[in-house]
Amino acid sequence: MLELPVWFEVGSLIVLTLILIGDLLLVLKRPHVPSMKESTLWVVFYVVLALIFAGMMFWLGDAEHGGQFLAGWLTEYSLSIDNLFVFVIIMARFSVPRKLQQEVLMVGIIIALVLRGIFILLGAQLIENFSWIFYIFGAWLVWTAIQQVRGDHEDEDSETFVVRMLRKRVRLTDEYDGVKLRTTIDGKRFFTPMLIVFVAIGTTDLLFALDSIPAIFGITQSAFIVFTANVFALMGLRQLYFLLGGLLERLEYLKYGIAFILAFIGVKLVLHAMHVNELPFINGGEHIEWAPEISTWMSLGVILAAMAVATVASLVKARVDANRRGHKLMDEVPHFTDDTERQGR
Numbered sequence: 084m085l086e087l088p089v090w091f092e093v094g095s096l097i098v099l100t101l102i103l104i105g106d107l108l109l110v111l112k113r114p115h116v117p118s119m120k121e122s123t124l125w126v127v128f129y130v131v132l133a134l135i136f137a138g139m140m141f142w143l144g145d146a147e148h149g150g151q152f153l154a155g156w157l158t159e160y161s162l163s164i165d166n167l168f169v170f171v172i173i174m175a176r177f178s179v180p181r182k183l184q185q186e187v188l189m190v191g192i193i194i195a196l197v198l199r200g201i202f203i204l205l206g207a208q209l210i211e212n213f214s215w216i217f218y219i220f221g222a223w224l225v226w227t228a229i230q231q232v233r234g235d236h237e238d239e240d241s242e243t244f245v246v247r248m249l250r251k252r253v254r255l256t257d258e259y260d261g262v263k264l265r266t267t268i269d270g271k272r273f274f275t276p277m278l279i280v281f282v283a284i285g286t287t288d289l290l291f292a293l294d295s296i297p298a299i300f301g302i303t304q305s306a307f308i309v310f311t312a313n314v315f316a317l318m319g320l321r322q323l324y325f326l327l328g329g330l331l332e333r334l335e336y337l338k339y340g341i342a343f344i345l346a347f348i349g350v351k352l353v354l355h356a357m358h359v360n361e362l363p364f365i366n367g368g369e370h371i372e373w374a375p376e377i378s379t380w381m382s383l384g385v386i387l388a389a390m391a392v393a394t395v396a397s398l399v400k401a402r403v404d405a406n407r408r409g410h411k412l413m414d415e416v417p418h419f420t421d422d423t424e425r426q427g428r
Contacts, residue, residue, distance in 0.1 A: 155299045173280060
């Protein structure tokens with residue numbers, strides 16, 4: 084596989100950083116609930132940007148670079164959508180005002196980027212020095228896939244524990260004061276509920292980073308591709324949250340599609356670990372030549388098929404259920420801007 088030009092890697096990181104800073108400044112300067120049209124345009128912009136980036140990798144590198152980026156981006160994008168389910172739960176649980184949700188989501192995305200950047204550096208070092216780490220990554224992803232199918236998105240126990248610990252140790256108000264973490268009431272300093280929200284989102288991001296980084300390292304070992312795929316997956320996530328709105332809750336089978344992807348990549352990692360095996364107690368420390376290497380393009384096909392089947396099946400079921408109740412699906416799915424529009428009347 085050809086090496087990508089250094090100027091392209093450095094330039095890409097600079098441009099992506101500037102875009103993220105610009106997005107953050109827009110949120111801070113003009114806090115609002117984006118309309119359906121605005122959310123759609125932003126999501127389309129970031130998706131097209133990712134496809135252009137993939138095209139440049141095909142052009143400056145080779146088909147393997149482009150394929151790895153596309154497979155990694157789609158994997159991280161699907162996991163990021165799964166992350167949105169938890170964001171929806173957190174926002175509802177702590178009654179975060181609609182007008183503050185953009186800022187909260189942006190903080191969540193920044194935390195996610197920082198955590199994933201740290202895990203990418205650690206993962207790259209582990210892979211470079213210990214080939215057997217693929218066995219652990221693979222087993223972890225298969226276990227995560229099983230938990231994904233068996234459990235739900237809420238992880239109530241851990242969140243309740245975090246909230247309980249915070250309430251014991253800090254003085255909290257009942258009301259929000261914008262996105263401030265601290266506020267003054269009658270001359271006394273208190274933390275606002277925003278502290279709990281940020282901690283809950285940070286904890287969620289940590290858990291998702293533990294899943295997503297091993298998953299993408301199952302597709303590529305290039306730290307640059309891993310990081311840029313994560314950045315492109317997270318960019319536009321804030322707008323996607325508002326675009327999908329209540330439809331997120333209707334994607335009932337999405338978790339099965341994501342679980343299938345995680346299990347597939349987990350098996351791929353174990354097969355790769357067997358192929359490059361160096362553990363003395365497995366096959367005498369020799370490579371297991373019969374273990375197949377799953378290609379990048381096969382991985383891309385499986386990821387696309389799993390997400391397409393899960394999404395279509397979810398929408399079909401949601402539409403059938405809505406018809407049984409005598410409604411159309413979109414009539415039952417409120418958009419996040421609906422409440423704002425009603426309140427403004």
